[in-house]
Amino acid sequence: MKESVAEEHLYLDFSHQYQDGIFPLHTSISLFLLSYCDCKLFKVFLVPTNEDVDDQFVTRNLLCDLEVHLVSRCQLPVVVQSCTLPAVVMKDGKFCRAGLSVVLRHIIQKTYEADPSKTNVVELLGFKKTCLKACAEVSQWTRLCEISIPLAVEGFLKASPEHCQTIPPDILLLERKLGEPVRVHNDDKIRRQKLQQQKAGAKSAMPAFGEEATEEGKPVKMQEHPLPSLELSIAFSKLLVQERSDVVNREASHIRRTKTSDLPPLDHIFAEGLYFTLADVVLLPCIHQFLASSKKQGKNLLNLPLISSWYQRVQExxxxxxxxxxxxxxxLQLPESMSAPEEQLQNLSSVSGELEEENQDSHFIGGPRPTMTKLMENGIKAKFSPHPCPNWTIDWSNLPSAVSPGEGK
Incomplete structure (x- = not known):
């Protein structure tokens, strides 16, 4: 094979095909990203471990959308032979990029450079384009997505039925990760919106004072149409490129005065938080194979409610x-996991106390956010000066209610 190439070549390992997956999983992940990006900028080569595989088998059984070629390991360019696949050889044939995350990020960047209208592709790189940028040697998250989860699933599929009864520890670790609070760059603003939504939902769910909570001995459903998750609304409004209203609703006074430490945490919608990123693309083929095998063996998938919910959400x-x-x-279409009634009652009771405090302060209108208080708590004293034009007046009635100190009241 010539060392110089006219286009970039992508080399992927190929060991075998199992059900609807191509193994190793790094290859399935790479091919899935190429399909998601609708990218045909690379000439794709599979490097089989079994020399008996031919081109017709690949064309007939593996892929119907990409043009894929087979090449033996001894025919690989010299620059690739010492690398762990997947690897991309640049056009000059003298430089290559190797490693799953490096190759996937390169595919995304090349796709966007070729067609800048594919904003959904470049957004896979996440905030400041750092998704899976840190190498697995220094980032536990990159290591989990890039190495641990694929190896755990491959080991799970190869294991005997006796050893498949336990969920791999790395899958359980992912389940725990999905349960951790989300940290995003505009964390404070979104958490205040969530607090306001929670209190609005609790208000509509609480029965009016003096009304019967039961009817003919049967409990009354207090809220037929619960408010959609704020995180879910934010995530899918970005994916669907929905235009947001120009009218900005100012937060209620008690929301603005709430300390950051008292704000509710944000829940995971996708693997890294609120937005669909490259991490979800990497995890989907792996988790799909794990769930498909578990379902085939009749295992109870409700033991992993967060992963199951994430898997269903990614499909949308x-x-x-x-x-x-x-x-x-x-x-797969998995059954929706419903939260237990006890949990719903606990969630309702947790906000009832907050509602009582809110009602006590309902007479308060306007007021700044607690910036001055925070400064004073940290030993910083603000100096106030008189207004240079104290005779100025503002006709609030001719201005939008959102800018009024009285919030339109």
């Missing part, structure tokens, strides 16, 4: 089902 992302279809991935 525009382009995911199309990409899965191109890769012959038959995505």
């Amino acid at each position: 992302v525009p382009g995911v089902k199309r990409a899965a279809g191109k890769c012959n991935m038959e995505l």
